[in-house]
Structure formats: C-alpha cells, structure tokens
Amino acid sequence: MEYIKKTFLYLFLFATLCSCSAKKDAVTSRNYHAFTSYFNILFNGEEAFDNGIQAINEGYKDDWFQQLPIEPIVFDDRKIAIPTFKEVAPEARFSLNKKTEVSEEIKNENSFERAEEKAVKAIQKHGMYIDGLERNGQIDDAYLLLGKSRYYSQRFVPAIEALNYVIANYPNASLIAETKIWRAKANIRMGNEELAIEIMNLLLFVKDTLELDFDPEIKEQANTALAMAYIQSDSLHKAKKHLILATRTRKNRDQAARNMFVLGQMYAKENKKDSAAAVFNQLIAFKRAPKKYKIHANLALVKNVSNDSLSNEILERLEQLIDDRENRPYLDQLYYEVAGLYEKKDSVGLAVSYYNKSLQAETQEVQQKSFTYENLGNLYFRNSNYQLANSYYDSVLKVALDTLDLRIRRVKRKSKNLASLVNFEQLVAVNDSIVKIAALSKEGQVTFFQKYIDGLKDADEAAAQLKLNQIAFGGTSNALASSNKGKWYFYNSQSLNYGKTSFQKVWGNRKLEDNWRWSEKASFISKSKDSSVVKAKDVRYDLESYIATIPISKQEIDSLKFQRNQALYELGLIYKEQFKNPQVAILRLERVAGLQPKNELLLPINWHLYQAYTDLGAVVKADFYKNVILTEYSNTVFAKIIKNPGEKATSSIKVNEAANLYKEFYYLYEKRKYREVVASVNEALLKIRADKLLPKFELLKTFAIGKHLDKESYQKALEFVAVNYGNTEEGKKAKEILKQLAK
Template structure:
C-alpha cells in the first residue's frame, strides 16, 4: 500500500510535465506517463471491480455436496448474474484504458540503431498494460458467461501480442473458455501449444493444471482429471482451495468405482480443517465408502456420535443414509431399511437426499416383492424429482406399474373390509364405528401435541404416520379407514386424472390463466346440483364410515364386481410388468376360487396355463390346457393349444 501511494504521489508531481503527452507521441516521457496512469489509475480500478465480482461469487454461491462439485464455482449458471455489474464496470474501465492510453506511434529513429533498439522499435504497442487490459476484458466476459466475447478478446491478445507478458495467462483463460463451450478440440490445441512452450512460467503451472483438470472433467474423463488435480494439489497452498480440490478428487474416485481411494481422499479433506459443511460431507462420504471390509463398528460409532451432535440436526437424513449403507453392505437388510426410512422421515430441507433415500428403500422393498411399501417410497421420490434425475424414465415406468398394482390390491382389501362391516348386525356396526371415532379423536390429540412441540406439522403427521410404519397395526374390518393404502389409492386416482401436480393455486389447470367470474358462473350452470353427492371428509362424523358401505344387494353386487376386476388386473400386472409369475398365478387362482364363472374365466385359464408353463409346473399347466380344450373347444385359445400354428395359419388365409 505504501508503495502504491508513492507511485500516486510521484504521478501527481509529474503531471504538469506530462500535460502535453499524447498517445500520438512516443517519447520516454509519454510512455512513462501512460504506463503509470494505466497501472495505478484505470487498470487498478478495473481490477478492483473484477476482484469484487470474484468475492461476490465466493461469498454467495454455496457448494451443493449432493452432486459432483465443479472445479470452478464460476461455472455455475447463477454466477453470471451475480457479477454482471462488477464485470460491466471492469470492461468499461479496461476499454477506456485501451482507448486513451494505447501508444502505437513509432519512436523517432536514432542515428545509432542497436539490435536492442530495433527490437524495441518493432513493437506494435508501447504501453505494456494494453494487452493486460484486453486479457481483463476477456476474463470479465468469461465470468458473465459470454464465452464467445471472451474468446474474441483472448484470441486477439495472442494474435496481436504473441510475445507479450499476458500471453501465458491468456492461454489458460482461452482453454477455460473453450471448455465451457465444450469445444474440446480447440481446447486441446491450446493445451498442446502450452506443453510445447518451454518458456511457460512456473508460477502459472498450478492454474494450468486446474484448467486442464476441468477440461477432462467436462468430458467425464475422470482418470485424466485426477492426474491434473494431483499436480494442482502439489502446487496449492491456500487451505480452502486445497480442501476443495481434494474433495473433488475423492468424488471422482467414487464416480470411478474406487471406494478405498475415495475414502482415503475424503479422510484427507477432514484433516485439512475445511469449513463445517465440507468436513461433515467428507466424513459422511468416507463412511459411505465402506465396502464390507474393515472396522464397521468404528464407523457406526462415529456416525451415531454425529447423530447426537446438535449441530447436525439438519444433516441427520444424510447420517441415517450412511448408516443404512453400512448395514446393507454388512448384509443386515432389516437395519438398513430401518435407517433408510429414518433418513426419509428426517429429511426436511435436502430434497435430493429425501429422493435418494426414498428410492434406495423402495428398491429394496421391490426386490423383496413388498410392492405396497415400494410404491409408497417411490411416490415420495417422484413428487420431488424431475426428468433430469438419473434413470428417471426407468423409475417413472416402475412407479406407474406399481401404482396400478397397488390400486388394484387396495381395491380388493377395501371392498372386503367394507363388505365385512356392512354384514355386521346394526348394533355391532354402530359400536364398531363409535370405537373408530374415539380412536380418531385420540389420534388428533396426539398430532396436535406433536405439532405444538414443533416436531411435526399435523397434516403431515396424519398423512404419513402409517406410511412410515408408525401405525397401530389395526387389522380386520377397520382396515379401510386406517391404512396407508387409503392415502396411496387417493394419490393414484388423483395422478391418473391430473398427473403429477405441485401444491399450488389452480392446480387443476395445466394452463393456469386467470379464471374470470363469468367463466366460473358458466361452469356452475353446467353442473346439475341434483347429481352432486357431497362426501363427508370429517372422520369424527359417523357418515364418514357409512357412506361407502354396500348396504343393499345392488351395492354389494357392485362391490363384488370391483373385487373381480381388481384380482384380474393384478394378475395381469404381476405377469406382464414384473414377471412375478407366482404372484400372478395366486391372483388368478384367487379370482377363480371366489368367482368361478366370471367374465374373465377363459382368459384367466389361459394365463394360468401360460404361467405354470413358464414356471416349469407341467402338471398344472396341462390341467389348465385340458380345461380350456374341454370347456371352450371352439375358442381361439383352444384352437391354439391344439395347433400352435393356428394364428399363423389364420393370418395366411
């Protein structure tokens, strides 16, 4: 600072002598004046504005540890808007410097022209801060994500000032600009040019290594990226940046499927004394690299210690998830599921973790053929994720199939439950409903108590207590009223009609334009009020429990039709969507046991024949084959079973 003030004082003292100095004169005095003015006035102000923008990025953009960190924070889309005003000012000042202080006029010819003088006189620019200003403009455009403008300015520096002091730094920024635009062939040419340049300064080797690592990361060539990160780590002494590079290296090892190296790298991060969030995530990820070998108890002890730390309340979902992973790799599936479920239940702010934990436990339930719970946890994830999520199409397809299956399974149990209640004597039914209403009152009191303690929102608690395994386990006739699938069935029906909708105003409208009063009146006129059946939604009213009961012969017949259709649909879904032949056969067998002469009889027989054929049960397969041929001899199914070429021959006619 003292040196800077001395320069300014000197400049002020010399100002009167240089009043006549213009860029059209190339004298020692004019060169000195414009050089000092450029460095300590215009370029200084431009650089200050530029640095202010960098500080804004550093203080405003937080790393998202749920994904692979970018090498540079400024690569994030949000960075451009953060620094726009600072970079605009830097471009303005640097452009002003070029306009007012560029000296291209040749100096007066000397009588004695030494080689040194000839080299000096052959320059196209005599103010050394001009190329630096073009470089600064290129960097400012880079931070604004105007990469084409950055490339134009940076390329100009290399073309116009090939021997200038700014050329090596310019090459690094040109490499970065090409990488951001994914113009990797041109970026590779820059790397090659730098590698062939023996004059490249050692002080820039670290920046070059980081830029090259970024180049390879953007191409998903993580092995090469790690090589250059290691070079950069050896030349980086700023603790915060070193920890970040080490964290990225650990993530890359994880991406490459090298858990031991990843764990080692994460542990290095924790020893670098990084900020709390990075240290926490490094510990969690190191624990997550447990492969079934080593001291699992030590890792679990550390994670449980982290759970007890009040500073980690908002991170408990990640800790439970890490514990779940360890138990899963140990082969303790029940404890793994328990911790994954706790992760979902404790995830409030971290939507990525909530989705990841939900999908993980859903996958386990699916493998266990626990399709109800699998659907419930996929549902929790699908509300959060969009089509950018990894394997979204596969997840979405599986979720839809499970939702259709659960809808049909629920329909069977719902109608069975309603039929059992409907068939009770009146006094027994009334007593049963009174007991359910009393239990609901107690539930609501519990929920309100929890809400007052700040532990759960009442609505969230009531809608999720059973899904998360907190229900009373009530079975029998009351199943329909207090079961998680009641909620799931409503969600499936809603989504089939409206699709995935966020909770917001006018959610019914895919095009949420304003609805006028005239439109509302018009819609009201279209509705026949006599057709409206108002449902009771309050579980403290008796009608809530009686409104769906099949208390007449016609309603009972409709209830049986629903069960019949649902059993048939479930059998089809088990077979075609999940290739679960055993469950499919059970569903069709149940259909035929309960409704022997139903409308699906022939189709169900053929499916049973086919299923047992697929399962290698020849005895049962032959049984249903013979049943079809003897009972439905004229059917196409029978003709096919007698002559496997039946359909081919029929098409050829």
C-alpha cells in the same frame, strides 16, 4: 514574497504534469501513468473481478449426483457469437486513437462489466503506445483483466482478441503464461479444444526446453485447463493425468479441492473403487479444502467401499459428522448415505429410520429429497409392500424438477404400473369390509359402528385438548406465555381470560360435566357460524347414517363380491406377470379360487397357479393344478400346452407379446425414429394375430407417416384406418383428424 512562492509552486506543478503526458517517453511519464493506472483504476477493476468470482463460487449450485464440471460456472452455448472480420481486426477494438469502449454504454453493470470498464479506462487514459512499443508496464495487466472479464461475461471472441493483443505486444511480460492459459480456456468454451490443447502443450513444452520456472499456481492453472480440454474431447485418460498434475501443489485451494473431487468421480465412474477412495481420502485430509468438498468426499466414499471393514469405518465416520453441529446444512445427505449403508447390511429398519431423518432435515434439497423418496419406494417394493412403494414413487414425481430426466421417467413408469395394483387392492379391501359388515346381524352392525363412533369421539376429545393447549400456550398467545414465564397458566389472569375466550369461540358455552365434548352439550351464543359445524359433527356420530349405507339386497352384495373376485384375479396376474412375485400372486389367486368365482375364471386361475408353482419349483402343488386342467379342461389350449410343452401358446399369449411389441414401437415413436416405426410395424403386422391390437399398430404407423412424409401420404394412411377400423376408437380418431385436415 509569499505570492511569488505560490506562483513558482504552481508553475512547477504545471511543468511536472506537462512532462507526464501519455505521449512523452520519459521516466516521469512512465512512472506516473503506471502508478496512476494501477492505484486509481486497475486496483478497483481487480477488486470488482474478485467480487465477481466470489459471487460465482457462492452462487453456483453443484449437482453432487452427477459428474461435476471442473470450472464451477454454466455458460449458455446459444449466446456464443460467431466472430466476423470486423470483430477480430485489432484496430476495431484496440486502436488507442479511438474510444471504442465507453463506460456509459455498459448497461446492467455487474462485477465483470465494472472490471471491464476499469480495464478499458486504464488503457484509454494511461496507455503510452509510442514508437510501436507500450511504455506503461501496467497496460498488459489491463488487457489481461479485460480478457478475463469478457470471458466471464461469455464474450469469448472479444476476450481472445484482448488476450492475443497481450501475447503479440508483450511477449516477455511476466503474465504471458497466464494470458495463454486464459486464451486456451476461451477456445475451450468456443468448442476449439484441439487448439486449446495445442496452446497448452506448447506452453508447457517451451517451459521444459527453456527451463523456465513457472509459478506453481500457473502450473495448476495450465494443467486444469488441459484437463478441461481433454474432458470436452472425451480423452478421459489424459484428463485424469493432468488433474493429478494439477493437484500436486494445491496453491488454489478451491480449484485444487474441486479437481480432486472430479478426479475421484472419474475413477468411480470407471468402477476403480480403490483409486476413487484414495483420491477422496486425500481430499478429506486436505486441511485447506472447503468444507463442502470434504463432506461430499466422505459421502462419495460410501459408493466406493470395497469390503465390510471399510464400510463400518465409513459408517462410524459419517455418524461423527452427523453429531457435529457445524454440519447441519448437510444432514439430509449424511442421513441418506448412512441409510444406504444400513440397507446394504440388510438392516431395513435402520435404513428406513435414516431415510425418514433425511426427509425431515431442515436443509432438504429437492434433488436429494427425490432420491430419498425413490430409495424408500424401492426398499418397500423389494419387500412386496407395493402400496407404500407407490406412495413414495408419487412423492418423487411431486418434488422432481426435471420430469424428462431418464430416472424420473423410470419412476413414473413404476408408479403407473403400481397405480392399477393399488386401486385393485383398495377395491378388495373396501368390498371385503362391506360384505363382512353386511353379513352381520342387526345387533352386530350396531355394535360395530358404535365402537367406531366411540373411537371417533375419543380421538376428537384428544384433538380438542391439544387445540386448547395450543391456544393457551402457542400461536398468538406466545407473547403472553413468554411475558409470564415460570408462572402456572391458571395463576396468570391474562392468559386465563384469553384461553377462556378462545375456548368459547371454538366450543361455545358448556357445563363442567362428563362428555362435555359432545355436540348436544353445546350452547352456542352465535349459531349462524357454528350451526353447520355442529350438524357436520352430528353426522359423524350418527349411528343410523352408518347403518343406512350397508347394502341389503342380494343383487348389491353379489355385485360387490363379483368386483372383488375380478380384482383379486387381476392382482394375481399383475403380481405374477409384471412384478415377478409368484408367492403373492399365489395368495391372491388361491383366495379367489376359494370364493366361488364365475366359471370363466376357473380355468385361467388354475393355469396361472400351475405356472406360479412351477416357477417356484413346488412340484407337488404344480402337479395338482396341472391335473385339474388335464382332467376337467382336457380339450382346452392350456391342456394342449401341458401335453406338448414345445408348442407355442395361441391367442392369449400372442396378445401379451403384441402389447409389449406396441410399447417398443411407441418408444421409438417418442424418440422420433419415424421411418423405423413404419418399417417395424409393417413387418410386425404380418405376424400379429391379436385382432384387437391391429388398429393401434395401424394408427401408430399413420402418425409416424405424418411426421416424416407429405400431407397426401398422411391423409391416405388416415383413410385406411378410418375405413378398415371405423367402429374402433382408433378409426374414430382417424375420422376426426381427417375432418380437421379438410378445413
């Protein structure tokens, strides 16, 4: 009897399964395949898809100093394939009689590839395409998942095919609006933003006329997609309109917060500070917004302050955010913006303090670090501390990731201009010191260097004590210290023995007496390793070695003075001409004037002092130097310029103009505007009188010819430079290139 029951049960199950065939349009079959396709396959596919989205949101790194993209993902335009007829033919991918997508062929599986695999599997195993209609209600979901997965895999053409299949075969599906939105987004990524705008406007128009009530999240998605399309087509006014509409309901908290931040940035870019501040404040008040958007909304408010009272309010708010331990990942940015607010208030000390705190923050981002270094450099530059400014500009260049960025290139130019200034300042300081010491008596020199050596010894003793403390309580002895926590060091025999051994390794055997740090007090057990160290330290404390470096001969000292005077003169010109700082220029020029420089410098020094005082409006001082030129150098060009201010300056002035002109032409050359370079140089050569610069202009023109004309024209131009300017560096360079071309 039991055997008969089992037989009937198996027969019933077999009959049920047969009745659930994907080719039979029965209630049982439809329910079975709908249930199985979702819970056995699509559920896992959607989970994989959600994991992929989460990974993108967590892994995407926003550049908060630039306009954020609406969608936090970067696609490589070079990977977008051009569709062919076979690719877009529906039967090529969606014929259910052929298995065109096989999971075994998917390599390097990730979340979106897994989601795509599950979608294809659901279509192939559970699709019920009977008599021109799909009977399984889950298959449209599978095609939508397939399209979305391909979108994030940057396969936009196949994605559009999958989405079009849903639209064509499931016009009344509940997800038809979402499908059209994803199709529009795929078209935006392919550069078809006009088609995407048409699709979205049609969707919203149909919704309005048929009075269909879309889900609020669908409205958000549609308006977000439209904003993306309008931004890509540079219709920013319409983009803002749809971002406003997209942020009304805020169902998707991540996208809503992002849309609000982008909207605020767009207002800020148009200098509509009040509108930008209003949007950023709304974002801050949005309770469900992710923390990163709230923090950066507070930071963005700093740049959109319209009055001092609001500035104080924002400063207080930022300081509260700094005190919140949960905001530690953002400390570098918070300190940076607080420093900026203090800088606007002319509180330079506080600004520098907060900029340094930003640099010291553990969560330092490279991009943020480069901006902090640059602001410190600019701050010191404005306060005429050019040497310190240059060190910060150098730091910018060291941490910068994109050296071709316009901002970094500008910093590089500043640093390059400051480099010569810093070198001259260092030369003046060094030569001044040497000349000053050389002028001392023998006893004075001994006293000076002995004081210096004593200072070295004190510093070394302090460093030695610090090192000993670190050996005893830090580094490898941390375990010892922690295991005997609460005990004094000298009561702990284990720590004491370890410290004694470490001390002997570093300092050798020494008696307990004054000046134990001195090298002659040492009695090293192993001299092979430490003898060189002792000798090196002896040199630092050797008084005679310092005395021997001081120049004695008048020729050496005069050479140092000449170099210093030349450097001071060059500094005066740099401060006056390049950095437009006549006050500092006057200090350098007047100092060199009082140091009895060579006669060749006296006239230009008086001329530049006359100009500097004139720029400052110091009439009395300017008249003094003007009179010097008119009385002592009455037959010079400078005297003629003073007597006839309407006339243009000759040679030296024209040299400066030509040099600036050459920089402009070289910039055009770097921008690959070769024809423009040739035409500009030809026109300039008719006016340039600076003979020393002519070869440079000719060689630059030759290089431009070589970039856009044939080889023969290039060779002729090189031969012209080689023959006419053979003794110059440019002529020699032309000859070398001609030899290479002849090989």
